[in-house]
Amino acid sequence: MHSTHLFGLLSAFAATPAIVAAYDTLLFTEDFFPLINTRLDPIVTPGKVSSHVHHVVGSSAFSATQDHKLSQSGKCTTSNLNCDKSNYWTPQLYYKWKNGTYTAVTGDGMTNYWKYPLTNTDEANPFAEIPDDFRMLAGDVKRDDFDVNKAVSFLCVDAQYSYDYTDYMPTDRECLTLRPQLHFPECWNGVDSYKEDNSHVAYPVDANPEGGKCPDGYKKIPHLFMESTYHIKTENIGEGYEWYPGCFVLANGDNHGFSLHADWLNGFPTNFLTDAFHQCYDKASGEFTKDCQFIQQYRGDIGRDCVSEGDVVNELVGQHFAIPALPGNNPEYNSSKLSDNYPKKEIPGYTEQASIVKATEQNGGLCNQGVCTDYKGNDAVIQQQQAGNAIPTSSGPTSSAVSAGTAVQASSAADYGVTSAVATPELGQTSSTGAPVESAVTGIPTSDTLRPTNGDLGSDATMSILPITTPGEPAKELPTMAAIQIGVAGDDPASVSGNGNRWGGGRWSRMFSRV
Numbered sequence: 427m428h429s430t431h432l433f434g435l436l437s438a439f440a441a442t443p444a445i446v447a448a449y450d451t452l453l454f455t456e457d458f459f460p461l462i463n464t465r466l467d468p469i470v471t472p473g474k475v476s477s478h479v480h481h482v483v484g485s486s487a488f489s490a491t492q493d494h495k496l497s498q499s500g501k502c503t504t505s506n507l508n509c510d511k512s513n514y515w516t517p518q519l520y521y522k523w524k525n526g527t528y529t530a531v532t533g534d535g536m537t538n539y540w541k542y543p544l545t546n547t548d549e550a551n552p553f554a555e556i557p558d559d560f561r562m563l564a565g566d567v568k569r570d571d572f573d574v575n576k577a578v579s580f581l582c583v584d585a586q587y588s589y590d591y592t593d594y595m596p597t598d599r600e601c602l603t604l605r606p607q608l609h610f611p612e613c614w615n616g617v618d619s620y621k622e623d624n625s626h627v628a629y630p631v632d633a634n635p636e637g638g639k640c641p642d643g644y645k646k647i648p649h650l651f652m653e654s655t656y657h658i659k660t661e662n663i664g665e666g667y668e669w670y671p672g673c674f675v676l677a678n679g680d681n682h683g684f685s686l687h688a689d690w691l692n693g694f695p696t697n698f699l700t701d702a703f704h705q706c707y708d709k710a711s712g713e714f715t716k717d718c719q720f721i722q723q724y725r726g727d728i729g730r731d732c733v734s735e736g737d738v739v740n741e742l743v744g745q746h747f748a749i750p751a752l753p754g755n756n757p758e759y760n761s762s763k764l765s766d767n768y769p770k771k772e773i774p775g776y777t778e779q780a781s782i783v784k785a786t787e788q789n790g791g792l793c794n795q796g797v798c799t800d801y802k803g804n805d806a807v808i809q810q811q812q813a814g815n816a817i818p819t820s821s822g823p824t825s826s827a828v829s830a831g832t833a834v835q836a837s838s839a840a841d842y843g844v845t846s847a848v849a850t851p852e853l854g855q856t857s858s859t860g861a862p863v864e865s866a867v868t869g870i871p872t873s874d875t876l877r878p879t880n881g882d883l884g885s886d887a888t889m890s891i892l893p894i895t896t897p898g899e900p901a902k903e904l905p906t907m908a909a910i911q912i913g914v915a916g917d918d919p920a921s922v923s924g925n926g927n928r929w930g931g932g933r934w935s936r937m938f939s940r941v
């Protein structure tokens with residue numbers, strides 16, 4: 427595994443333009459603000475409440491029955507490429523408090539890399555055109571071992587600014603940045619928009635997820651590499667955050683990470699991805715024109731003002747309050763088959779209490795300018811804690827205080843302190859259903875965090891991932907890429923944001939994805 431000193435690395439990058447050649451398969455990137463964190467998955471469980479909470483970006487139309495047509499009807503996208511009305515989603519990352527409750531970690535949205543590895547491709551017909559209704563999954567929610575396809579990994583940047591990639595979430599050190607990331611399959615059977623077992627697509631057979639050899643009968647399609655960056659700090663988790671081994675859990679209950687997966691539901695204009703290739707690839711030189719005119723015509727402000735107009739599930743997802751259990755039937759487990767906490771022991775007889783409702787700003791449950799809130803409608807459902815989930819501590823309640831296994835309907839969302847998006851219920855308050863009211867954890871990002879991101883976007887692009895505003899405060903001006911470039915030219919990356927730790931999204935991504 428690689429490990430190096432970040433500041434050294436950064437200045438090396440700034441001073442050595444030749445390194446750009448390492449990106450010759452990268453045609454364009456997209457940075458996304460979060461759209462919604464909810465239990466929907468229109469690919470795997472269309473029309474239903476899905477099994478776990480997803481962190482979703484992209485088209486504002488995102489709904490339980492999303493398809494290409496519906497995507498296109500979205501009034502906006504949270505991407506900074508305004509023609510991409512796709513949706514992308516992956517399990518939300520949670521922090522587990524020592525008393526067994528969970529808080530959603532505030533993330534940076536996503537960064538996507540569209541790459542066109544030219545190896546093993548037919549010059550005459552390099553990348554197949556995908557149908558409008560194309561969808562696919564990356565990774566495997568059932569995985570219980572190292573990924574033979576080498577598609578899934580986690581980046582960890584530690585307190586010494588050393589970084590490392592692992593196939594699982596590290597338990598031997600605290601990560602200041604934790605970034606689940608994955609390659610999508612780049613081989614397609616040339617026929618199906620989707621197959622229920624995802625077999626219409628495949629990873630390369632040679633364990634080379636990017637530019638590898640496709641199985642016989644499969645064609646190359648453009649390559650998607652996706653990152654979701656989480657800055658692990660009190661502002662993004664809540665007062666009292668402290669690291670301990672195993673404190674991070676994916677929304678499906680996996681505290682190890684082998685099961686990391688993601689979904690892409692295509693919402694690009696017809697043949698955009700192949701058109702981009704033909705328009706931006708200079709055959710004579712064999713090189714890409716980075717972010718060429720064809721792509722730039724769609725470059726807009728990053729979609730931070732784009733708010734969901736689709737569906738949401740009427741439940742608390744731990745956005746600002748520690749919730750007693752992960753939403754859905756998701757007892758915590760370790761996805762390594764060698765662990766004694768494997769396999770996942772789902773609650774028998776679990777019945778779904780939550781339902782799909784229209785997303786409205788009034789009812790919350792969606793993200794606005796990077797700040798995601800919990801659903802606060804009167805019908806809000808809260809998943810109850812499973813017995814035995816708490817980590818024994820000298821203080822703090824034990825899990826026997828709450829009943830095992832079922833979701834209860836809150837008689838009133840106010841019972842859970844959900845009177846406003848940033849409500850602060852009193853500690854020790856008890857709801858009419860007897861469920862404990864969680865003390866508020868702020869989870870609200872601070873406003874002083876301007877994060878420069880990807881340099882591939884042109885110097886006038888206004889770039890930041892998150893967060894931009896604090897509710898009640900005026901929006902901050904975002905630095906332009908030109909300003910960021912000047913900042914980067916110095917040796918001290920802290921000169922841009924005032925805090926090297928806070929560098930987010932694409933800038934990290936760009937460096938780390940190819941090192």
Ligand SMILES: *[C@@H]1O[C@H](CO)[C@@H](O)[C@H](O)[C@H]1NC(C)=O
Nearest residue numbers: 597672681682760762764765
């Ligand atoms: C999960 O199990 C593996 C294999 O036993 C172990 O190495 C890892 O530390 C475990 N992770 C957690 C969070 O317990």
Ligand SMILES: *[C@@H]1O[C@H](CO)[C@@H](O)[C@H](O)[C@H]1NC(C)=O
Nearest residue numbers: 523525527666748862864865
């Ligand atoms: C568990 O700990 C969190 C974080 O300190 C707190 O917000 C929450 O109220 C606690 N929950 C219970 C049931 O004690």
